[in-house]
Amino acid sequence: MIYHVNREYDKDKNSGLSKQELSQLMLRLSNDEAIIGKVPNLSESELEHLFDDWNTNKDDKISWIEFREGLNRWTWKLQDRTKLDQIVDTFFQ
Ligand SMILES: [Ca+2]
Ligand SMILES: [Ca+2]
Numbered sequence: 229m230i231y232h233v234n235r236e237y238d239k240d241k242n243s244g245l246s247k248q249e250l251s252q253l254m255l256r257l258s259n260d261e262a263i264i265g266k267v268p269n270l271s272e273s274e275l276e277h278l279f280d281d282w283n284t285n286k287d288d289k290i291s292w293i294e295f296r297e298g299l300n301r302w303t304w305k306l307q308d309r310t311k312l313d314q315i316v317d318t319f320f321q
Pocket of ligand 1: 241249
């Protein structure tokens with residue numbers, strides 16, 4: 229699923245996401261919880277930082293591998309334990 233999304237947003241089909249393509253992809257994810265869970269809206273500078281962080285080989289594009297690994301790291305970093313507990317509690321009430 230994520231792979232498909234990544235391919236779909238790789239507009240120029242160079243097997244990587246440019247900063248602009250990543251921006252469009254993250255916007256889509258922030259508006260669609262069904263794909264990977266809620267992704268927060270990102271500011272320009274946050275996206276800038278995210279791109280640099282995920283682009284581990286510094287070739288100006290995010291490959292599928294980089295995207296997947298970046299997303300994994302990022303999700304853990306953003307994990308809000310209190311919020312998560314609240315959601316789980318609500319779910320089981
Ligand atoms: Ca591309
Ligand atoms: Ca890269």
